[in-house]
Amino acid sequence: MSSPGITNEAETPQFRAASDAGxxxxxxxxxxxxxxxxxxxxxxxxxxxxxxxxxxxxxxxxxxxxxxxxxxxxxxxxxxxxxxxxxxxxxxxxxxxxxxxxxxxxxxxxxxxxxxxxxxxxxxxxxxxxxxxxxxxxxxxxxxxxxxxxxxxxxxxxxxxxxxxxxxxxxxxxxxxxxxxxxxxxxxxxxxxxxxxxxxxxxxxxxxxxxxxxxxxxxxxxxxxxxxxxxxxxxxxxxxxxxxxxxxxxxGGKSPAVIFGDADLDRAAKETANSLQFNSGQVCMANSRVYVHSSISDQFISLFKEKFQAITPGDPTQPHVTHGPQADEIQFNTIKKYIELGKRDGKLALGGDEIAGHAGYFIEPTVFLETPEDAPIMKEEIFGPVVNINVFDSEEEVIRMVNDSEYGLYASVYTRDIERAMRFAKSMEAGSVGINCTSPTGAFDMPFGGFKAxxxxxxxxxxxxxxxxxxxxxxxxx
Structure with a gap:
């Protein structure tokens, strides 16, 4: 298929087959x-x-x-x-x-x-x-x-x-x-x-x-x-x-979300899980790195896993289905490769396999914990329903981890402390920063684009x- 416009000006817009019929x-x-x-x-x-x-x-x-x-x-x-x-x-x-x-x-x-x-x-x-x-x-x-x-x-x-x-x-x-x-x-x-x-x-x-x-x-x-x-x-x-x-x-992106102890944990878990589950994780600004403060890490991880795995996989043309397949075999195999690397480098806490009972390219929502910051799944864009959750203790520590990436598309922070929120908004190296919200949240009249690569x-x-x-x-x- 080619399109309207591949014509001369005397003709009307039309569709054409490829010139070699390929x-x-x-x-x-x-x-x-x-x-x-x-x-x-x-x-x-x-x-x-x-x-x-x-x-x-x-x-x-x-x-x-x-x-x-x-x-x-x-x-x-x-x-x-x-x-x-x-x-x-x-x-x-x-x-x-x-x-x-x-x-x-x-x-x-x-x-x-x-x-x-x-x-x-x-x-x-x-x-x-x-x-x-x-x-x-x-x-x-x-x-x-x-x-x-x-x-x-x-x-x-x-x-x-x-x-x-x-x-x-x-x-x-x-x-x-x-x-x-x-x-x-x-x-x-x-x-x-x-x-x-x-x-x-x-x-x-x-x-x-x-x-x-x-x-x-x-x-x-x-x-x-x-x-x-x-x-x-x-x-x-x-x-x-x-x-x-x-x-x-x-x-691309490798977007981080930072969760502090004073955050609304239920909201933070729900929204960060949705960021990775939306479109089966095939979103450039998905928050594929989540950093949670040590004071609430166990509670948040439990909430996140509960919400992340609450999916209805199946035929994407059916209105009740919320989790579709990966786009094609190439994408499917790429994600499986990264999951194997994650099993080698981190601690698998949820998922990590194909979804059984479906003929298509379905991947389970997958969570890794305690993954080294220099591991491939922490550095490279996976473009699937795979998230790394790591724990931090101080603002200085987590800002270093957040910004230690060649990507800078979207970042978010969950906290009730407005001064802390604005420190992070200034310090995060990203084209968009969400405060008490995360991707895909945007605004119709605001610009979108990335820092760095x-x-x-x-x-x-x-x-x-x-x-x-x-x-x-x-x-x-x-």
């Missing part, structure tokens, strides 16, 4: 049975998508924000109408339970905001240089590429497309090979919404083909990616080696737009 098989992770044959975009298809976006850019960028926004408003309506179908497509492609599907609603809200946000792209003026009226202009890059992840694909599709289009860019979006179905559906909705040909182009396929081609493409002026740090590094290298394209990255730049309704705009200085002698 496909790849998509299997349901819940049953291990095939659910779809998906077209594999070639380098030629990728070049055609970029060419279509480049051809569409002059007319799209010349539209008023109101005219661009009208298409986005229509698409937001269609997303809301399609929420149930999108949820089932996600369940079948990567195992996300429909019971916890919120993506279409939040994506529509983002799109409704960006439909009017183009009016905010203002420059500045200055009379401070004698004899001159000087100004800055905010102008779009041209062709933007977006490579989105498989764990929350509809949200990331819109989170990147919305500000890019509002800024006046055109875009090529590559979906993940693990979860291409909802992107294909959104492409159909884009077609239904009447977007002009070439404005939005959607490619399905693997990163080493179409993703690499986008990263190296000389006509792509800016690229945004959400996913693993390893892939982010490859994209940044390609961007530098080609045309030094601008990058916006949200990468967890990303470059920030995304959010008041922050994304600048990432998709160039600033030009104009000097006018008067």
């Amino acid at each position: 496909t790849f098989e998509l299997k349901s992770p819940a049953t291990r049975q095939p659910v779809a044959l998906v077209s594999e975009a070639t380098v030629e298809d990728t070049d055609a998508a970029v060419a279509a976006a480049k051809a569409a850019f002059p007319a799209w960028s010349a539209l008023s924000p109101n005219d661009r926004g009208a298409y986005m408003m229509k698409l937001a309506e269609l997303l809301l109408e399609s929420q149930e179908e999108l949820a089932h497509l996600e369940a079948n492609s990567m195992g996300r339970p429909v019971s916890g599907y919120w993506d279409a609603k939040v994506a529509a809200q983002k799109l409704q905001y960006f439909a009017t946000a183009g009016w905010d792209n203002h420059g500045q003026t200055s009379l401070h240089t004698p004899g001159f009226l000087n100004m800055t202009l905010k102008q779009p890059f041209g062709v933007v590429a977006a490579i989105i992840p498989w764990n929350v694909p509809v949200y990331f599709f819109i989170n990147k497309m919305g500000p890019a289009l509002a800024a006046g860019n055109t875009i090529v979006i590559k979906s993940s090979e693990k979860a291409p179905l909802t992107s294909a559906k959104v492409a159909a909705l884009i077609q239904k919404a009447g977007f002009p040909p070439g404005v939005v182009n959607v490619l399905s396929g693997h990163g080493h083909i179409s993703g690499s081609a986008l990263s190296h493409h000389m006509d792509v002026r800016m690229i945004t990616f959400t996913g693993s740090g390893r892939t982010g590094r490859l994209i940044q290298q390609a961007a530098a080696k080609s045309n030094l394209k601008n990058v916006l990255f949200e990468l 967890s990303g470059i730049g920030r995304e959010g309704i008041h922050y994304s737009m600048d990432c998709y705009l160039e600033t030009k200085t104009v000097l006018m002698r008067i």
Whole structure:
């Protein structure tokens, strides 16, 4: 499948098979049975998508924000109408339970905001240089590429497309090979919404083909990616080696949560367990490291285990199911490898195996205790329902452990002491800090992104737009 936009301007938006007719098989992770044959975009298809976006850019960028926004408003309506179908497509492609599907609603809200946000792209003026009226202009890059992840694909599709289009860019979006179905559906909705040909182009396929081609493409002026740090590094290298394209990255995490003795322990246990259990732990900001004060460690660990294992695994298309499979066999085997390393280095306190009685890639909620801070499962992103809980005695000690990581996406602290909470908010090396809350808690109007190896730049309704705009200085002698 390729998408609306891989056409010339005289044609209507359309879907195309891959130029070489190549496909790849998509299997349901819940049953291990095939659910779809998906077209594999070639380098030629990728070049055609970029060419279509480049051809569409002059007319799209010349539209008023109101005219661009009208298409986005229509698409937001269609997303809301399609929420149930999108949820089932996600369940079948990567195992996300429909019971916890919120993506279409939040994506529509983002799109409704960006439909009017183009009016905010203002420059500045200055009379401070004698004899001159000087100004800055905010102008779009041209062709933007977006490579989105498989764990929350509809949200990331819109989170990147919305500000890019509002800024006046055109875009090529590559979906993940693990979860291409909802992107294909959104492409159909884009077609239904009447977007002009070439404005939005959607490619399905693997990163080493179409993703690499986008990263190296000389006509792509800016690229945004959400996913693993390893892939982010490859994209940044390609961007530098080609045309030094601008990058916006949200990468992995190894997010810590710190629990003090004065915390609401029941809330802390419930929320930290949910952070790891949501989407079967396949979330970049999941608090996979939990540090609990020695004065309440036994009580907290008992509460955490009770809440963490209270799941209903099964067919993710059923509304009562709360725990789905891992996305595919690769992810399943990666998590099992880390669990074996955890058994070697730490103390297994819960889970540690496949969930019996299910044909799919189901992993038990797993807890390790007393794991050395330099162990692989403490340092590396597992992306599954696996948590390490360690005990600490002092603030100084736990801050060192919290920050002893190359990741810095999300961190949290549970305490009733507001002065302590603010010390931690300042000291934690993370793009987001939760006080008496943890991931996936966020705020619609706040920025999101990471410190250190967890990303470059920030995304959010008041922050994304600048990432998709160039600033030009104009000097006018008067």
